Amino acid sequence: MPVAVETITTESPLRSLHLKKHRAGVSDAKEAGSSAVSRLPKNALASIFLEAAFDEYEHESFSSSASSTYSDSSSISESRTLTKTTILSLSHVNSLWRTLSLSLPSLWLYLLESELDYGSIIENGGGAGAVHAAAMKPLWKRKQWFRELFRRSDPLSINIGSLQHQQYTRRSSHLLNTTPVSRARDPELVGLELEYLDRIKTYRVFVDERGWETLSSCVVDQPAEVLETLSIAFKPTVLASATASPQLPRNIFCGHAPRLEKISLRGCLPCPEILAVGSRESLKALTVSQINAPGVAPTAERWLGYLSGMPHLEQLVLKDGAISTPRKQKRSKASHVSSPVELSSLRELTLEGGVEAVGAMLQRLEFPDFVSLSIVCSDVEQEGPIVDAVLKTFASRVEVASKMGLGSFLSVKGNEGMICISDGTPSLKLELHLTPSDRSTSLHPGSNLGRTTPLWETVLSSFLALGSAAFASLTQLELHLPSAPPALIKVLSEADKLERLVNLTGAMAKRLLPQLQRELPPSTSIATPPSRCCSPGPEPGLLSQSDSNSSALSQPLPVLPNLHTLHFTSPEAFVGGGFVALKGYLKWRSMGWRAIRFVQVSTPPPARGHAQLQFGAEGNGLLIPEEAADALQKLRIGLGYV
Numbered sequence: 001m002p003v004a005v006e007t008i009t010t011e012s013p014l015r016s017l018h019l020k021k022h023r024a025g026v027s028d029a030k031e032a033g034s035s036a037v038s039r040l041p042k043n044a045l046a047s048i049f050l051e052a053a054f055d056e057y058e059h060e061s062f063s064s065s066a067s068s069t070y071s072d073s074s075s076i077s078e079s080r081t082l083t084k085t086t087i088l089s090l091s092h093v094n095s096l097w098r099t100l101s102l103s104l105p106s107l108w109l110y111l112l113e114s115e116l117d118y119g120s121i122i123e124n125g126g127g128a129g130a131v132h133a134a135a136m137k138p139l140w141k142r143k144q145w146f147r148e149l150f151r152r153s154d155p156l157s158i159n160i161g162s163l164q165h166q167q168y169t170r171r172s173s174h175l176l177n178t179t180p181v182s183r184a185r186d187p188e189l190v191g192l193e194l195e196y197l198d199r200i201k202t203y204r205v206f207v208d209e210r211g212w213e214t215l216s217s218c219v220v221d222q223p224a225e226v227l228e229t230l231s232i233a234f235k236p237t238v239l240a241s242a243t244a245s246p247q248l249p250r251n252i253f254c255g256h257a258p259r260l261e262k263i264s265l266r267g268c269l270p271c272p273e274i275l276a277v278g279s280r281e282s283l284k285a286l287t288v289s290q291i292n293a294p295g296v297a298p299t300a301e302r303w304l305g306y307l308s309g310m311p312h313l314e315q316l317v318l319k320d321g322a323i324s325t326p327r328k329q330k331r332s333k334a335s336h337v338s339s340p341v342e343l344s345s346l347r348e349l350t351l352e353g354g355v356e357a358v359g360a361m362l363q364r365l366e367f368p369d370f371v372s373l374s375i376v377c378s379d380v381e382q383e384g385p386i387v388d389a390v391l392k393t394f395a396s397r398v399e400v401a402s403k404m405g406l407g408s409f410l411s412v413k414g415n416e417g418m419i420c421i422s423d424g425t426p427s428l429k430l431e432l433h434l435t436p437s438d439r440s441t442s443l444h445p446g447s448n449l450g451r452t453t454p455l456w457e458t459v460l461s462s463f464l465a466l467g468s469a470a471f472a473s474l475t476q477l478e479l480h481l482p483s484a485p486p487a488l489i490k491v492l493s494e495a496d497k498l499e500r501l502v503n504l505t506g507a508m509a510k511r512l513l514p515q516l517q518r519e520l521p522p523s524t525s526i527a528t529p530p531s532r533c534c535s536p537g538p539e540p541g542l543l544s545q546s547d548s549n550s551s552a553l554s555q556p557l558p559v560l561p562n563l564h565t566l567h568f569t570s571p572e573a574f575v576g577g578g579f580v581a582l583k584g585y586l587k588w589r590s591m592g593w594r595a596i597r598f599v600q601v602s603t604p605p606p607a608r609g610h611a612q613l614q615f616g617a618e619g620n621g622l623l624i625p626e627e628a629a630d631a632l633q634k635l636r637i638g639l640g641y642v
Contacts, residue, residue, distance in 0.1 A: 042100060045097075045100060046100060046103075046104055049090050049100065049101060049104060049107065050104065050106065050107070052086055052090065053083055053086045053087050053090070053107055053110070054083065054110070080114055083110065083114075084111055084114065087101070087107045087108070087110070087111060090107075102152060105152065105153045105154065105155070105156045106153075106156065107152075108149050108152035108153040109153035109156045109158070111149055111153075112146070112149035112150060112153050112158065113158065113159055113160065115142075115145075115146065115149065116146075116160050116161075116189070116193065117160065117161060139186050139188050139189055140188070143192065146192060147192075150196055154199070155199070156199070157199055157200070157201035157226050158196065158199050158200050158201060158202075159201055159202035160193055160200060160202060160203050160204065160205070161202065161203060161204025161205055161231065183206070184206055184207055184208040184210075184211055184235070184237075185205045185206060185207050185211050186211070187207075187210045187211045187213070187214040188214075190205065190207065190211050190214045190215050190218070191214050191218055194215070194218035194219060195218075197218070197219065197222050197223075197224055197227070197253075198222060198223070198224070198225050198226070199226065200224065200226070200227055201226050201227065201228050201229070202227075202228060202229040203227065203229065203230055203231070203232075204229070204231040204232075204264075205231070205232060205233070206233040206234075206235065207232065207233070207234055208234075208235060208236055208237050209236050209237065209243060212234055212246055212268070215232070216246075216248070216249045217249075219248075219249065219252050219253060220249050220251045220252060220253075220254070221254070222253070222254060223253050223254045223255075223256035223257065224253040224256070224257040224260070225256075225258070225259070226259055227253070227257050227259060227260055228259050228260060228261045228262065229260075229261065229262040229264075230257075230260065230262070230263050230264070231262070231263075231264040231265075232248075232264070232265055232266070232268055233266040233267060234246060234265075234266065234267035234268040235266075235267055243292075244292055244293045244296065245267055245268050245269055245290075245291045245292045245293040245296070245297075245321075246268050246269070247268065247269040247270070247271055247296075248265075248268065248269065248270055248271040248274055249271060250271050250272070250273050251273060252271060252273055252274050253273075253274070255273050257274070258282065259282060260274075260282060260283060261282055261283060261284045261285065262283075262284060262285040262286075263283065263285070263286050263287070264285070264286075264287040265287065265288045265289075266287075266289050266290045267290045267291070267292070268291075269288065269291060269293060269296065269297060269298075269322075270288060272306075275306045280306065280309045280310045281309060281310070281311065281312070282312065283310050283312065283313055284312055284313060284314045284315065284345075285313070285314060285315040285316075286310070286313065286315070286316055286317070286318075287315070287316075287317040287318075288317070288318055288319075288322040289317065289318075289319045289320040289321075289322060290320045290321070291320060291321035291322050292321065293321065294321070294324075295324055296324070297321055297322055297323060297324045298322075298323070298324065299323070299324045299325070299357065300323055300325075300356075300357045300358075300360035300361045301338070301360070303318065303323060303361065304338070304341050304361060304364055304365070307341050307343065307365075308341045310343070311342075311343075311344065311345065312345050313343050313345060313346055314345050314346060314347045314348070315346075315347065315348045316343070316346060316348070316349050316350070316351075317348070317350040318350070318351055318352070318353070319350055319351070319352030319353070319376070320352060321353070322352075322353070323351070323352075323353040323354075323357040323358065323361070324357065325353070325354040325356050325357045325379075338364055339364070340364050340365070340366045341364050341365055341366065342366045342367075343365060343366065343367045344367070344368065346367040346368060346371050347368075347370075347371055347372060348371065348372040348427075349365075349367060349371050349372065349373050349374070350374040350375075351374075351375050351376070352375075352376040352377075353376075353377070353378070354377070354378055354379045355377035355378065355379055355380045355386055355387060355390065355432070356379070356386055358375060358376075358377050358390060359377070359385075359386030359387065359389045359390050360386065362375075362389050362390055362393045363385075363386075363389045369396065369397065369400040370400060370404070371397070372426075372427040372428070373393075373394065373397045373427070373428055373429070374426055374427070374428075374429045375390060375393070375394060375429070375430050375431070376429075376431040376433075377390055377431070377432050377433065378433040378435075379433070379435055380432045380433060380434045380435065380455070380459065381434075381435050381436065381437045381455075382436075382437055382455065383458055383459065383462065387432075387459065387462075388462065390430070390432075391430075391459070391462050391463045391466055392466055394421070394430040394463070394467075395463055395466035395467030395470070396466075396467075397428060398410070398421075398423075398428065398467045398470045399467055399469050399470045401423065401428060401470070402469070402470040402472070402473040402474070403473075405473075406423075407423065407470055407473055407474065408473065408474060408475045408476060409423055409424055409474070409475070409476040409477075409478075410422075410423060410470070410471075410474055410476075410477055410478070411423070411424055411477075411478040411503075412460070412477070412478065412479055412480070412481065412488075413478070413479075413480040413481070414456045414460055414480070414481050414482070415456065415481075415482055416434070416436070416454060416455075416456060416482070417433065417434050417435075418431065418432065418433055418434060418456075419431070419432045419434065419456055419459055419460055419463075420432075421463065424478075430463075432459060434455050434456060434459070436454070436455040454482075456482070457483070457485045460481075460485065460487070460488070461485055461486075461487035464487040464488060464490070464491050465487060468490075468491045468494060471491045471492065471494055471495045471498075472494050472495060472496065472497065473497060474495055474497065474498050475497055475498060475499045475500065476498070476499065476500045476501075476502055477495070477498055477500070477501055477502070478501075478502050478503045479501065479503075479504065479508055479512065480503070480505065480508060481508065481511070482511075483511050484511045484512040484515050489515050489516070489559075492516065492559060492560060493520065493559050495560060496560075496561055496562060497562055498560050498562060498563055499562050499563060499564055499565065500563070500564070500565040500566075500567060501560075501563065501565075501566050501567065502567040503567060503568075503569050503602075504566060504567065504568050504569065504573065505568070505569055505570075505572075505573060505578070506568070506572050506573035506574075506575070506576065506577070506578025506579070507578060509566075509568070509573055509578045509579075509581050509582050509585075510577045510578045510580075510581045513581045513582060513584070513585035514581055514584065514585070516558070516559050516560060516585065517558075517584070517585055517588045518558070518559050519556040519557065519558055519559070520556070520557040520558065520559060520561065522556065556592070557594065558588075558589060558592065558594055561594050562594075563594075563596065564596060564597045564598065565596070565597065565598040565599070565600060566582070566596060566598075566599050566600070567599075567600040567601075567602070567642070568599070568600070568601050568602070569602050570601070570602065570603060571601055571603055571623060571624045571625075573601075574601075574624040574625055574628035575625060575628075579628055583628075583631055586599075586631075586632075586635055586637060587635065590635050590636075590637075595635075595637075596637055597637065597638060598637065598638045598639075598640060599632055599637055599638070599639050599640075600639075600640045600641070600642050601624060601639070601640070601641050601642070602641075602642055603623070603641050623641075624639070
């Protein structure tokens with residue numbers, strides 16, 4: 001029986017030495033054909049073959065020994081080549097071993113997946129891996145070998161595009177100077193792979209316009225019986241960079257992919273058929289992004305129609321042009337008759353697009369409260385039901401996080417063009433890009449001068465009103481705003497657990513701190529005062545227990561009664577009006593038993609041996625002015641650089 005075996009090129013002297021030893025072992029095995037090993041039961045010998053081929057300990061040890069001569073960027077290539085050599089060597093000892101190895105599809109499946117994946121990765125940094133990639137034969141010379149591997153691995157399911165990802169993930173701690181870079185898949189290879197579509201379980205590819213044309217023509221003739229993951233990234237060549245994002249063919253998989261669970265499309269759009277009832281009932285993850293097709297992507301109404309038949313969906317990511325904004329008349333007409341869409345299994349939701357499109361989806365989507373939520377909206381011109389729907393959804397999620405004990409930190413940033421609210425992680429984020437119109441400003445209530453309220457303040461005030469309960473559980477808060485609106489001061493009056501204000505600027509301190517110099521109503525009660533460690537004021541030991549208690553009860557509580565630390569982004573906050581406001585606030589707090597204890601500054605540490613490390617000194621631009629340091633020292637407030 002003729003067999004196609006691909007020649008393995010080796011450039012590494014160390015690897016050549018290892019392979020010589022390996023071949024010597026093969027020769028010894030040939031001479032021992034009648035030994036006890038050959039008399040083992042076939043199932044035992046098969047287990048030995050599999051253990052020898054996939055012994056990660058041996059391969060890791062070889063890669064570690066090679067790292068002294070070659071960079072870590074080649075270690076995966078070395079391990080892959082060693083596994084390939086082992087498998088091929090086992091099949092060339094004698095007729096018994098060959099027959100047995102050919103009866104183990106998993107051996108040849110590894111070779112197949114490795115060969116298919118390796119051609120789509122370029123390893124930066126040179127080394128043996130790059131040499132081997134450069135020396136690979138043209139695809140037309142390897143076709144016979146690929147077909148033989150497909151035949152030998154039958155009937156096992158095939159995962160294309162996942163083997164390299166798993167290897168890089170497992171060894172990421174060693175690959176400090178290399179990054180796998182995908183290149184467009186050879187159209188001829190795409191065509192060859194899709195001839196075996198009935199066996200493909202995972203298909204992850206990156207194609208250009210030539211590869212897309214081949215893919216589109218090959219996925220329409222046969223169903224995908226075992227396909228579970230489909231990930232396609234389309235990026236045209238430089239000459240065709242203005243090409244609109246294409247759409248998957250309408251009769252893809254003959255409309256039959258019963259096991260499809262994950263769909264990820266970058267730079268291309270799904271067709272209605274792939275989201276049809278036959279596929280979407282089992283779908284668990286759907287991602288569509290990087291779309292360059294204005295007006296062609298599905299509208300919010302169309303997406304909701306697709307999602308209504310996905311009861312098991314756990315991850316939904318629609319961003320970068322994946323949602324088209326519908327026409328105003330159609331949107332307003334449909335908003336009164338549409339029913340809710342329930343996604344009871346959803347765990348992650350990411351929506352990016354125009355506020356009209358995103359808001360229309362959030363008005364109808366119903367999902368669990370604990371979902372990871374990221375919302376980015378553009379073209380926010382004024383308040384309205386759509387913006388309120390976005391704010392209400394996000395505020396509800398923030399409150400749920402606080403009730404679950406996960407909402408101890410919140411970042412609130414804003415300016416004339418944007419509002420961003422998050423918990424510091426991608427799992428809870430709201431970003432609104434504002435484009436104020438003439439109708440987006442209003443007269444400030446209670447203002448004799450008729451001051452108009454900017455759009456950012458109006459929108460933020462609406463959010464603060466909806467999510468005020470979440471501030472009661474915050475322990476850290478970051479603020480970057482053009483001013484401190486009344487709605488912010490109101491919710492801060494209820495933040496009785498807040499301990500730290502972080503990443504403050506001098507401008508923010510100037511606007512905020514004077515407005516915090518107010519006392520809570522007498523009826524307000526705080527259960528536990530802050531720790532007295534390093535706090536200023538009279539020493540507790542100098543007062544009797546009764547005097548201490550009566551003094552504490554007689555002192556009115558300030559806004560943010562448990563606040564003990566102020567953190568600033570730079571020493572610039574300690575000059576000018578910002579420091580005047582800071583010093584006034586610190587003095588006011590020091591008059592009671594709720595004084596500020598620490599002030600922190602984010603700055604590179606001063607040079608070793610620099611004078612007055614604790615309280616700072618001028619000279620190198622890294623420390624706060626000496627006047628400010630002296631003021632803090634007099635108030636017995638600790639200063640630290642972080």
